[in-house]
Amino acid sequence: MGSAISLRLDFDGEHLRRLARQTKDAAQARRLLALASIYDGGSRSDAARLGNVTLQIVRDWVMRFNAHGPGGLMNGKAPGPKSRLNDRQRAALAQALERGPTPYLDGVVRWRLCDLVQWLWEEFRVSVSEQTLSREVRAMGYRKLASRPKHHAQDPQAIEEFKKNFPAAVAEIASGAAKGKRIEIWFQDEARVGQKNKITRRWARRGTRPSAPHDQRTRSAYIFGAICPKLGKAAALIMPWCDTYAMTQHLAEISRHVAKDAHAVLIVDQAGWHMSNNLIVPENITILPLPPKSPELNPVENLWRFMRENWLSNRVFKSYDDIVAHCCNAWRKLENQPWRIMSIGRRAWANGF
Template identity: 35%
Template sequence: MHVEPHGTQEELKGLERGEKNATRSRRLRVLILALEGWTAPAVATAVGLSRRACQDVVRRYNERGLAGLDERRGRSRRPVLSSEEEAALRERIEAGPTDPDPDRVCTLRGKDFQRVLASEFNLLRSLTGVYRLLHKLGYSCLRPRPKHRKADPEKIEAFMREWPERIEQIAAGRPGKRLRVYFQDESRFGQQGTNTNVWAKRGSRPTAVRQTEYEYLWVLGAVCAETGHAEGLLSPQLNTKIVNTFLELFSATVPEGEHAVMVWDGAGFHTAKALAVPENITLVRLPPYSPELNPIENLWHYLKSHFWSNRVYDDYEALEQAAMDA
């Protein structure tokens, strides 16, 4: 390949040593090898490009010098969707399947979005193009968190809006005390097992044991996200007496100069008349059917998915040991 003398071979080698852009460095290497008398096929093999791509690098260098090695910018692509269409597609994605027609599915898959784009937006795209568009818009296929149908969005919003004022009121009634907010909840763990994801070969359907026996225990926990202070209790049953025992034991762990604000749900054993609340604890009840406001729920999910799933437990003692280990 003929190379015009825009620069000496040593100058090109010096540029290659100082070049940080990998693409431009490879193009300089093409020129250097061509100046050494290498053929186009040999250069292509050495640098990992096609023969035609190497010839194109030399041609552009011959015509424009070092400027010919710069990236060539083509015309900008026309957006797949206009801003109005993009907004409409976002609404369609977040609305989910239409009921009952025409979707007839519980969740929209790539093939469904392919049909939606064709029928509602007059846009034909391959399945790969559909997924690329969804990812570009910032969407991923995520598993939703369960939500009770009786949840009241207005009460949940009011609870969050009034939270700072409620904390101030609690603090005002306990001068000299440092408030610590704890989130409390209970979770049942037993031989009615669950399964979690495992690594397996693509296309396979791995199996895992799911136990269906009837021994179980209750895990009670309270966590302060600010300090990391956490307390737990294991019990074969759950009632107001057990909750009182937990509150008594927890109260003894609260430092002298602090006051615990314990956030929990409205379960029956949390509202019973026999409930005994220590003086250094103030209880705050969450709105009904709003577990998303209690982040300790994430702890139960983590323990079940990382420690308690895909396993068999022979008896109560095995459950207790697994709970303590986790």
């Protein structure tokens, strides 16, 4: 056994006993009392009997106490096994996750854990289990999230210019058609809901294949929906078709939801019925079109996903009237949750100026 190590001089026995009375960690209190007996002139053997440990463990306590003070006597979390990936491999894994797989090379269109396990073996000859790799990618800050729709032919520069110029466009409307009124920012879109309905993921026992009802009939209706994320307001109509007349009716509905002292800037995509010369636009609404092929700029797209996954999917609609009834019920649920509209619909580029 090595030579005795002296305790640090900035503590004494009375100080350690006082700390032992104050701590809520029983193991730390026992170690503090053992070291306090040494400060009071006791031997290391006395401290070992008091702590019910060996002399070597008392020596370890002394070294931890000298290095870190009383905090060094608390039980720390076990470090666990060393990671099988080094920093270079983690950086390469992060790049692979960011860029996604190349279908003709990797054979898949999205990464699964089993695919990443194979990729690590082919690239670095490192063998890891799916469970270990799951912990690694989660520790790196990655989660499996739902993708936003993105058109393959969109112009990224046009999207950035729209966001950049949006405050100026709103200011121009505020000084023109909306002069003297405050501005409300609204987003509008349509969703088709029909008997050939969606099915979603659901909880089931591992190894089983859960089922959900799925109809093959083709009756459908359209939800014309609009939201004001900043105020948590929403306005919708359920229509049997999607054309200029239906859009005119929806604009009238939105107009009724705009405050009397406000003017709405309604952001829409460039569908034909949104831009038609025959469209009747109320005086308290100005339509502002999005850049072509940029659905991710419209938060109503995310609302449709939420409504389908929670209220409209996994159903068999008996008739057109049944479709309308369920669509109305789903939209009323949304209207009664303004915090949901604010959370899903708010965009920094539209409301952060």
